[in-house]
Amino acid sequence: MSAVRIAVVGGDITGEDVDAIVNAANSSLLGGGGVDGAIHRAAGPQLLEACRLLGGCATGEAKVTAGFDLRARWVIHTVGPVWRGGDHGEADLLASCYRASLLRAAEVDAHSVAFPAISTGAYGYPLHAAAEIAVCSVRQWAGEAMAVRFVCFDDTTRHAYDELL
Numbered sequence: 001m002s003a004v005r006i007a008v009v010g011g012d013i014t015g016e017d018v019d020a021i022v023n024a025a026n027s028s029l030l031g032g033g034g035v036d037g038a039i040h041r042a043a044g045p046q047l048l049e050a051c052r053l054l055g056g057c058a059t060g061e062a063k064v065t066a067g068f069d070l071r072a073r074w075v076i077h078t079v080g081p082v083w084r085g086g087d088h089g090e091a092d093l094l095a096s097c098y099r100a101s102l103l104r105a106a107e108v109d110a111h112s113v114a115f116p117a118i119s120t121g122a123y124g125y126p127l128h129a130a131a132e133i134a135v136c137s138v139r140q141w142a143g144e145a146m147a148v149r150f151v152c153f154d155d156t157t158r159h160a161y162d163e164l165l
């Protein structure tokens with residue numbers, strides 16, 4: 001039996017009642033637009049202070065902070081690849097974001113994790129390919145039991161995940 005239970009939901013990730021939400025950040029970890037901006041607004045200014053101490057994050061890796069004003073206890077900040085045509089290791093880097101995020105979650109004893117569709121907004125990763133990598137990478141998780149929620153901000157994203165699951 002798989003260690004992962006997967007759900008697809010619509011809406012805003014900042015309201016998720018889970019142990020950890022994942023942020024699609026940039027390598028500075030100092031905030032931005034999209035889901036990153038929404039998470040920083042909802043978590044409050046302490047999140048930026050905590051991020052400053054992390055010294056950035058490489059693409060494909062993940063780092064954890066507290067969730068501050070969020071319902072989620074933790075925020076896992078990961079940096080997805082910018083889409084550059086698909087020949088620049090984008091798929092491996094995106095898969096690595098999901099794996100690294102689940103590893104960080106397990107390290108802080110988080111057993112429920114909400115993911116946005118990493119890299120599919122400002123970073124331009126084609127949605128269907130990204131959703132497939134998201135689902136495959138999460139299904140390969142072989143660690144402790146994990147409830148994963150893919151939080152889809154728009155209907156197009158939701159359809160892409162629904163088709164896969």
Ligand code: AR6
Nearest residue numbers: 012013024026032033034035036038119120121122123153
């Ligand atoms: N809840 C859930 N998903 C959301 C939310 C939300 N509140 N807001 C947007 N999305 P993006 P990226 C969806 O651009 O492509 C930032 O400036 C959005 O519709 O947020 O990884 C960072 O600082 C899309 O489906 O992230 C980086 O510089 C998905 O989240 C850069 O953007 C990802 O879109 C990262 O780009």
